[in-house]
Amino acid sequence: MTEIAESEAAARPTAARGVSRPGRMRSRRTRRSWTSSPYTYVALAFVYMAVFILYPMVRTIWESLTDTSLLNPSAGTFVGLANYQALLHNGTLAQSLYVTIMYVLLSVSVAMVLGVVCAMLVERVTVGRSLAKSALALPWAIPTIATGILFTVVLDPDIGIVDHLLNETHLPSVGWLTNNTLAFFSVSAITVWTLFPFVMLITISAMKGIPAELYDAVAVDGASAWSTFRAVTLPGIAPTLRVVTVLEVIWAFQQFQLAFVLTGGGPVNGTNFLVINLYKTAFDDKQLGMASAIGVVGLLLASAFVVVYLLVERRARAQ
């Protein structure tokens, strides 16, 4: 009971047996209304999550156990794990998983390194720092679909600027999007271009939380730039980087627009990421049930990564 409630209770006459004193009722009522309001606000978020996340997730899992067609979405029949069995025997899914995992690992790792490096460099700039930060953040601000369309022209072997520069140096044009291997790396590189600005901005923000005294201390000890980074900067931004890594991985798993616009999943399924595969299964093959099964596989993959992150985070905190 709060002090106010106690003093109010003491000032009131004792109530007859069986009748609670108004002071106590008021304090109980006050305590209830005081503690229920946070749940009210949180409940709104739960309702949103239930409607827009939980229900679609459960519905997708259910659809993955049916043979639902896009053209007759209400008439699917339960087929159990038949879709998953078909996927296991389907070489396309295995290849999709492989290129997706490789793509996520490559693009996220390069984006993280590039983002941190750019953050360090931008913080060293004294004149024009804001301009530098804005310029480097621009790729993140451009809608992904616009980026994809832009790079189909930039990488065009005939009219694209990249091959034009190569030709100017007497090098032949390259099939950036038509060669199986190059297309994968081209899409990954463009993904890095869109992802690294977010890493940079968050890292800059995290670096501002590192006490300046720590830098002064290592400077007194004569530490080099690399030693300073290892001893002071990296430990200071590591928790933030772990969270950013999780976000970047999830975004990379969900990346659809770039590959769809640039290569359509080709050449020869070289960029046929899981979401591209899912889209084609749903809207070209019109098999919603099978597409849902692919979605569940993707969900399990992303969840596995999140579990790994949580274990790493727990270990880091224990240390």
Add this chain to the structure above:
Amino acid sequence: MRYAALLPALATAAALSACGSSTPAVSNGSGGHLSGTLTIADWEFLESGNGPRLDAAVSAYEKAHPKVKVQTIGIPSDSYGTTIDTELAAHKGPDVLVIGGGTSLYDLAPANLLSPITLTSAETRTLIPQNSQGMYNGTRYGVVWEFNENDLLYNKQLFQQAGITAPPTSFGSFLSDCMTIKRKTGDYGFVARNMLNEEALWYSDYTLDWLAAFGGAWTNAKGQFTIDAPASLAALTDFKKVYDSGCMATGQTATVFRPEFEAGKIGMLIDNIDAGYTYTAANKVLTNTTMGGAPIPFPAHHSGSAAIMLGINRYAPNQALAENFVQWLMSPAGQQSLVPGIEPNQAGTTTAAMPQSFVASHAWIKPFLAEGQSAPQVLNLDGKPQDSTPFSDLIMPYIEKALQNQATPSQALRAAQAAAIQKFGN
């Protein structure tokens, strides 16, 4: 038991209502009692050249039916199929729809999303053969909205610069001319779709312009796959020769290479009559005199036929109005209204011919018209047309494998044949 007495009355009422619910086939689209708004969806309504003409063509229905308002709905071509499929599946969408651009009659009809179309015997007699593509399991669900064939379009000025006096008439001369143009002018001699990010359209182009032009088809009349048949192998082998020759622009989508052709930077391409009309419409580099048309120079000397159908949404709120519109469209009056809207494409009946004045002023059209209605239908699988859309998803990566030297054409097509049989049966 007391309700048993009502049964005869109920049965009579049911029979009468059943008689009344089927719309009688009206020979001239008469239906002056009909009123309301009729919605028609097509991607072509958004095209700068065709759109207004098509809008005017279908709106002519309003003159014959003053109480009706025709509302055209333009949906971008790259999302047309997905939009229409999902709308119809949700029992929404337009009353009448053009079936193409990613939609397929053989997907919609088995899913019970299209209404059967009834035509009079008089109208049926005037139908061109391509209207058979509107049939599914013996019932008509579509009529030809427009159709065309593909043929060779070439830049006469580039030919002149390269010292070529006549369009090619064989694959050998075609390849030779392509390489000559590249060598002597620096511009590409030929271009065609070749990337999976245009998969559906690449499937259409490859099937019509190469497979059919080499006398091949994906299935035979019994519905058995013929993916690795000699004609199909010859088509892919020769396409790969052009792809590897260096004279063909690779890695470009149609949004890039079509303007390039229009700007006079590419010697030849195989395209439809509608595209040819667009290339010369600006009357700058390519005009009706500087662009030529010729039969496809491959063994069969014709492409496949691409008919775009018109169908009725089964769940259209204005079912009677939609049926009446389609019947009017296939009548002589409707066809005469439609032709100015779809030209230079051809209409679905013999009652409406392209004006001779138009043909005379567009000399390059003649090879297209000469093919007429004889071009074979090869886009949809014979015997299993409902598998056509997922089939195109299956086959094109194998074509690409051969182009990327990950398999020989023979290996790629044999693997595709096996995969198709495994997926769809034979």
